[in-house]
Amino acid sequence: MTADMKLDWIAAELRPFGLVPRGSFMFDAKTPAPSLGEHTDFKSAVMIGHFGSTIWPHFGQWRQLQSNMADPLDSWSKEILNKVATRVGAFAVFPSDQPYQPFQEWAKRAEGLSASPLGLLIHPQYGLWQAFRGALLFDSALEPSQLSPTIHPCDVCLNKPCLSACPVQAFDGIGFAVDRCRDHLWTEGFECMDRGCKARLACPVGREHVYVSDQQRFHMAAFA
Known part of the structure; x- marks a missing residue:
């Protein structure tokens, strides 16, 4: 399966939940791969997130079926992405989990984003109304996203x-x-x-x- 085919597969798995792949990158000396227990040989990552409120109807329906929990959005993200990771042969990691991963740096590698004066990463089209819910790590190499030069x-x-x-x-x-x-x-x-x-x-x-x-x-x- 080519890298493009795998990204298309991931996108199809995420679409019913309002989530999208938000770029990919290869781990290297500048951005080393994390070591997570037995998982020590990751080669690439695909960032997962959303733009605007695309996730909100799906999260709301799921939340209505849950009892009170401290971090419902994190729990929903983990439920979705862990299942997707199993299907596509990846390992899912999340911003809220320890050991904390450098998600902002990963986002910059994947989509070429920069920080706004508020500290939040800003997207040239979606502004501050976007977020990353997790990342899928692969022990195989996926081609990095082709980033076009944009004005901050x-x-x-x-x-x-x-x-x-x-x-x-x-x-x-x-x-x-x-x-x-x-x-x-x-x-x-x-x-x-x-x-x-x-x-x-x-x-x-x-x-x-x-x-x-x-x-x-x-x-x-x-x-x-």
Whole structure:
């Protein structure tokens, strides 16, 4: 099976859940393969994630059938990706699992993304409204994604509205004042909790892909 055929197979397995392969890369000296117990000889990785709210209806249906759990979105991602990994001959890893893997660095290798002033990776089309749910690791070589040169959207954004929209100035382009943000959410931040992070919403890139209201509230509640 060629690399393209395998990626098509992975895409078909993910499609019913609103997930997509988000690029692939080869492990090398710059980005060494992780060593996970008996799994020590990975050659390549395929990043898995979503754009906008494509996962939300599928996650919502699954969640209605579950009892209360601490991390439902992580649990859903693991249930889906572990099954897909078994079918395609891969090993699934997740951002929430220890030992923590350098998912942001992997995402940069796979899709050529860069960080925004908020610290989140920004996509040239989907902006800040995208995420990675896991990665499939293979002990065989898959061709890396062909990355086209793109202009970092933040380099041509002169006003940087994301840095001035936060009501408590939690972002300065260098770091994120986590405690200041959480204190606001727990006291006067009802609007942020209900509608989503104002700094993130201020970004002009990918506005048409902004998460739906329920998804906004879910992520804000999980962060708070």
